[in-house]
Amino acid sequence: MIPFLPIVIVLGVLIIFSSFYTVKQQSAAILERFGRFNTISESGLRFKIPLIDKIAGRLSLKIQQLDVIIETKTLDDVFVKLKVSVQxxxxxxxxxxxxxxxxxxxxxxxxxxxxVVRAEVPKMKLDDVFVKKDDIALAVKAELNDAMSDYGFDIIKTxxxxxxxxxQVKEAMNRINASEREKVAAQYEGDAQRILIVExxxxxxxSKRLQGQGIADQRREIARGxxxxxxxLNQVGINSQEASALIVVTQHYDTLQSLGQETNSNLILLPNSPQAGSQMLNDMVASFTASNQIGEAMKNTKPKKKD
Structure with a gap:
């Protein structure tokens, strides 16, 4: 009998240790007795009857996530894959x-x-699927809550x-978006070009207005000079006609001098003799005199008003 004593002691120790078990935080253990449900153990150190009670399983009470990928068809006959995450x-x-x-x-x-997805998505066009994806998620959550609550599951979010x-549909959509963006860019470029032309x-x-004003101011100053x-010249005894002739001749030579200073100039002043300048002055005086005579004659021929 003595040789069996150590074996009995060892078995006793094993039985004692097997009588205790632990349950982790945020989990539950299901305990069965002779194959029948006995109790549910929460987190902590627990006791069971050896060889009689058995841990049938453990369940996590944490929030879990399941990803479901569904392929279906939209109202406009486009096949699409949706990934629905269920918490x-x-x-x-x-x-x-x-x-x-x-x-x-x-x-x-x-x-x-x-x-749920294959019942909801075929009612929508592809663009609506993107816009109303939250409505699809809510429909899935409502259906799952009704079905899974009886089985002890709570649907947190979908x-x-x-x-x-x-x-091919994505490529077509990208081409459409690219065309729209090019159209908008062309409109902006056209508006910018139009504004540039107007400005x-x-x-x-x-510039023309200022140029005309500058020419007018220049001629005014020339006339004043x-x-x-x-x-x-009148103050020194030179009459007006002689003074005008002197000024024309002086300007004629000043012009020739300025042309001579330009080494690369191909301009030729015709006529370029002093007599030509004098002739031009005589022609101008004759035209002014004739113009004044015609003006006086037109005044004299006008009919007088009767009192």
Whole structure:
């Protein structure tokens, strides 16, 4: 009997140690007795009867996420893949239902997501799927909550995290967007070009106006200078006609001198003799005299008003 004593002691120690078990935080353990449900153990150090009680399983009470990818068709006959993320957790008061009523919760949730998405998306056009993705997510959440609450699961949130149309459709959409952007860019460039032309025309008009004003001021100063020159020459005994002839000859030679200073100039002044300048002055005086005579004659021929 003595040799069996150590074995008995060892077995006793093993039995004692197997009587205790731990449950992690945010989890629950299902305890069965002789194959039948006994109790649900929460987090901490727990005791069970050796060889009689058995831990049938453990469930996490944390929020979990399941990603479901569904391929379906829209109202405008475009195939599209949607990725729906479902966040769910086991209700702590319904651990029994979550463990015993449903073997594969992931498969069950996936089936409901497929059913809702393939019922909602075919009612929408592709553009509406992008705009109303939150409505699709809410519809999935409502359906899952109604179906999964009886099995002890709470649907926290559903999100449509990705919408992936067929490759050819995406290329067509990109071409459409590129064309729209090019159209807008062309409109902006046209507006900018039009504004540039208008502003350039305004600047040119202002330049012409200032140029005309400068020419008028120049001629006014020239006339004033000629008038002063004639007055100075009259003071020294030179009459107006002689003074005018002297001024014309002086300007003629000044012009020839300025042309001679330009080494690369091809300009030729015709006529270029002093007699030609004098002849031009005589012609100008004769034309002024004739113009004055015609003006006086027209005044005299006008009919007088009767009183």
């Amino acid at each position: 769910y957790k086991v209700i702590s008061e319904k651990v029994y239902e979550a463990f015993y009523k449903l073997d594969y919760p992931h498969d069950q949730i996936t089936s409901y997501v497929f059913d 999100l449509v995290t990705d919408i992936d149309p067929d490759g 350039r025309a305004k600047a040119e008009a202002e 000629l008038e002063e020159s004639v007055e100075v």
